[in-house]
Amino acid sequence: MSGPGNEALKQQPPDQQQRRDWAWPFWPVVPLYPYGRRRTLRREIIKDTVWVFEQLQGIFYVIVPIRMTVICLEGGGLLVYAPVAPTRECIRLMRQLESYYGPVQYIVMSTVTGIEHKVFVGPFARHFPQAQVYVVPHQWSYPLNLPLSWLGLPPRRSQYLATDSSQSPFADQFDYALLGPVRLGFGPFAEVALCHRASRTLLVTDTVMAIPAEPPDVLQLDPYPLLFHAREHGLDPIHDTPANRRKGWQRIALFSFYFRPGPLQVLGLGEALREARQAPDHSLKAYGGVYPFRWQDTWQQSFEHLWRGGRPFVAPVLQMLILNRDPNMVEAWVNRVAQWQFERIIPAHFEAPIAAGPLLFRQAFDFLGVSDDNDGSPLPTADVALLQQLEQTLSQRGALPPRP
Incomplete structure (x- = not known):
C-alpha cells in the first residue's frame, strides 16, 4: 500500500487555519526568521521509504533550508533524524506517515553544536511518547552544562548513542559513526553520520552539503x-x-x-x-x-x-575553524563512513538528496591534507578573508586550540 507522497507547493495567501498550523510559539528561544510562523514542506525521496521535512530559517533574509529525515523501518515504524519545529502542520504530516507505516520508534538528536537542531528535539519527542530518543554524546550548553532532562529531553526515554553502533536497537538496518569530539575552546564539535543500508542513504547534519543552482x-x-x-x-x-x-x-x-x-x-x-x-x-x-x-x-x-x-563539500567555517583542529580524528571518521555502501547523501541543510557515494564523500574532506587525492581547489583568498580574521582572533583569545 502506497502512502502519502510530496506536498504540493502552495503560494497563495494563507487563511487563518493555516496561520495556526504554521505557528511556532517558542521562536524567541532561537530568534531566527521566519520567527513564529514556520511552514513545512514534505518531500518523498524514495517511495514508501525515505522522506524529508523542510522548513527554513535565517537572519536578515539570509535564509536556508533546515531539514529532518524520516525513514521507514523494516517491519513497520519510523526513525526520525534531526527533528525540525513540531508545528501543527509538521505533526499532521508525520501522523499521515504513521497511519501508513507505523509509529515513530526512534528519534536521533544528531549534533552537539547546532542549537537550531537541538532545540526542537524535546518538543518534537513529546508528540511521540512511545519513541526512544538517542543523543550524540558530549552535549554541552552555555553558560552551564545541564543534564539531558534539563535540556527539554524526556528523561526516561533519552540516552546517548553507544560508541559501537552494533549495540543500538536499529543496528540491523543502520550503521552509524560518531564524529568527535573535536575539542574547541567554547565547547566540542560532534555529530553522527547514519547510513540506512536498504536505501543506500547516508544522513549527516552539518559536515557535508551541496548547493543547488536553483533556489530550493x-x-x-x-x-x-x-x-x-x-x-x-x-x-x-x-x-x-x-x-x-x-x-x-x-x-x-x-x-x-x-x-x-x-x-x-x-x-x-x-x-x-x-x-x-x-x-x-x-x-x-x-x-x-x-x-x-x-x-x-x-x-x-x-x-x-x-x-x-553541485558536488558535496565541507562548509568553509568547518574547514577553517573546526575540523582542521583534529584532522587525524576527522580522517579516521571519513574513512569509516566511506566503507559503507551508499549512493545518496541527505544533509540537514541546502541540497537534498545529493547524488554521491563514498568517493565524492571522501573527496569533500581533501582540505584536511592527510590524503593523497586532493583536487587542488583551495577556497578563494578574498572570499575567506573574514574567516581568516575570525580564526586569528579566536585563536588569540583561546577560543580555538592551535592547529596541529
Missing part, C-alpha cells in the same frame, strides 16, 4: 527574501522573476558560507541610511528601506567556485 522549493513558498537579495541597491524595486529568484539564492549561498564574501561591499551606516530615505519601500518587511550591500561583477565567479557543479 521550501524557499519558493515565500520568495521575498530571494528577491530582496537580488537587487543591486536599495533603490531597486522588488521584481519577481525566475532570474531574480536564482540571483538572490546564489547571493544568499555566498552570505551563508562566507559571511562576507570577497565581491561584497558593505556600505557605511550613514550612506546606507541616506539611501534608505529614497527607497521605494520603507516598511518593516523591507527593513525600512535599508539595503547596505553592493556586489561586484565577480560575485558569480565566487558562486561557481563554491557550487562546483
Whole structure:
C-alpha cells in the first residue's frame, strides 16, 4: 500500500487555519526568521521509504533550508533524524506517515553544536511518547552544562548513542559513526553520520552539503527574501522573476558560507541610511528601506567556485575553524563512513538528496591534507578573508586550540 507522497507547493495567501498550523510559539528561544510562523514542506525521496521535512530559517533574509529525515523501518515504524519545529502542520504530516507505516520508534538528536537542531528535539519527542530518543554524546550548553532532562529531553526515554553502533536497537538496518569530539575552546564539535543500508542513504547534519543552482522549493513558498537579495541597491524595486529568484539564492549561498564574501561591499551606516530615505519601500518587511550591500561583477565567479557543479563539500567555517583542529580524528571518521555502501547523501541543510557515494564523500574532506587525492581547489583568498580574521582572533583569545 502506497502512502502519502510530496506536498504540493502552495503560494497563495494563507487563511487563518493555516496561520495556526504554521505557528511556532517558542521562536524567541532561537530568534531566527521566519520567527513564529514556520511552514513545512514534505518531500518523498524514495517511495514508501525515505522522506524529508523542510522548513527554513535565517537572519536578515539570509535564509536556508533546515531539514529532518524520516525513514521507514523494516517491519513497520519510523526513525526520525534531526527533528525540525513540531508545528501543527509538521505533526499532521508525520501522523499521515504513521497511519501508513507505523509509529515513530526512534528519534536521533544528531549534533552537539547546532542549537537550531537541538532545540526542537524535546518538543518534537513529546508528540511521540512511545519513541526512544538517542543523543550524540558530549552535549554541552552555555553558560552551564545541564543534564539531558534539563535540556527539554524526556528523561526516561533519552540516552546517548553507544560508541559501537552494533549495540543500538536499529543496528540491523543502520550503521552509524560518531564524529568527535573535536575539542574547541567554547565547547566540542560532534555529530553522527547514519547510513540506512536498504536505501543506500547516508544522513549527516552539518559536515557535508551541496548547493543547488536553483533556489530550493521550501524557499519558493515565500520568495521575498530571494528577491530582496537580488537587487543591486536599495533603490531597486522588488521584481519577481525566475532570474531574480536564482540571483538572490546564489547571493544568499555566498552570505551563508562566507559571511562576507570577497565581491561584497558593505556600505557605511550613514550612506546606507541616506539611501534608505529614497527607497521605494520603507516598511518593516523591507527593513525600512535599508539595503547596505553592493556586489561586484565577480560575485558569480565566487558562486561557481563554491557550487562546483553541485558536488558535496565541507562548509568553509568547518574547514577553517573546526575540523582542521583534529584532522587525524576527522580522517579516521571519513574513512569509516566511506566503507559503507551508499549512493545518496541527505544533509540537514541546502541540497537534498545529493547524488554521491563514498568517493565524492571522501573527496569533500581533501582540505584536511592527510590524503593523497586532493583536487587542488583551495577556497578563494578574498572570499575567506573574514574567516581568516575570525580564526586569528579566536585563536588569540583561546577560543580555538592551535592547529596541529
